[in-house]
Amino acid sequence: MTQPPQAATAWEPSTRELERREIRRRLRLRSTLTATVAVVVVFVGVGVLVVTSPGWPRVHETFFNGHHARASLPGIWSAFWLNVKMFMVAEPLILVLALAIAIARGARSPWLVPVRLVAVVYTDLVRGIPTILLVLLFGFGMPSLQLQGVPNSPIFWATAALVVSYSAYVAEVFRSGIESIHPSQIASAEALGLGRGQTMRYVVVPQAVRRVVPPLLNDFVSLQKDTALASTIGVFEAVFVAQDYGNYNFNYTPYVVVALFFVALTIPLARFTDWLGRRYSERERAGAR
């Protein structure tokens, strides 16, 4: 039964293996078919339900009007750039500030106790205030202070309010990531002679960040949409433009157009983070099951 060590002859799959591949192919085909049928049935069903509803002609006219979609598009397109700019500026600031807060909360040095207290109070307080209130407070309150050397534009203060609000949420995301790293990692880093700061910088934070990418994306998407809150202090961004158009033309199609803009922005981002996460896990836990 035991073979002598054979010369490395080219391997040919056995008939049984070929048979098995055929079975696997059939099983795959069957599950693809099932999936296709399930998808078609569900979506066609939902579609039919909507289109046959009594109010559909009215809804179609007010929300899905081709003429109004085209007419409002240029205005929304240019205003949407403002939303993009706002979150593009805000997001990096949020990430940096939030990580700093999260690390400050984990500081153990007695000298850093005041910093830790500030970090705790900041997250508790800011997370308790609705974002829209922060935008209003910053947008109307800050310029009234008549500070020297600070811009008074509502765009600036809306962005600042978003940074403050989101950095508190994102800090908690980072903190949960940091706390999820097993103590043995910290022990082995300290055993190598790394200091607390170095342990954080080279061992804990890199692992923590990888772990919290999905919730970070969640907050990022949420931020993109909350740029619309800037409209409350008179920033003429995409939602405001759509509202404006709707009020003049008695048609809500521009809202749908704006929604599509936001969706078009978030879907590629979600796929990108999925890909990023897959790449990390393939590289770091190959075969570990």
Add this chain to the structure above:
Amino acid sequence: MSESSDGPLLEVADVRKTYGERVVLADVDLVVNPDDVVCLIGSSGSGKSTLLRCLNLLEDVDDGVIRFEGREISDPRVDRRAVRSRMGMVFQAYNLFPHLTVLENCTLAPRRVHGVSRSDAEARARALLEQFGLADQAAKHPDRLSGGQQQRAALVRALCTSPTLLLLDEITAALDPELVGEVLTIVRDLAEQGTTMVLATHEMSFARDVATTVCFLHEGRILEHGPPEQLLTDPREARTRQFLRRVLPPA
């Protein structure tokens, strides 16, 4: 279809497994009869663990046939869960669930997979824990136990479902020598009670005492196999001799 009384419990024929270009198992043949204790020996990377994972269907084979209780389980249409519910597996790193107590670890599969009532599952788990000297650890969480205790708990977890075949993957490799003994004593007891086992091990003296068959794996092939008194003292292959010289204490 299962005629486990006559015929082998497990039959492996021409099994091949590759990871991309790397051939991990090639032409592996193995027969395990009821009450057999088969020890897989060989250096790290020789394919011992992969073979066990293939038997448990954690990995799909790339060729060959695996039969268990008279049925081919390497068929893609086979219900993996049904197969696994008849096999027990213990891992090198214990793999106990840290969020459950030892008792809950042991009753999870009986209750959720085998539909045993809570009281029956707990009674059986407690009896086994008692037998393995873990009676007073039942309510603790695994991370509060020593390595040897954790591995014994993992064995109990695998035994709670009364599997017909037990697969042990280097279960003492992560333990210090003092704790190895307490785990191996239990495996020895199981062997004496007639538990059918396939185990990968580095403990040669244990293999000599307990195994009915020892298989030497080298580069993914079972280079030779035979009863321990023959294989461990008078191996046929030069490779086996070389390996044994390195791992056996000089006689």
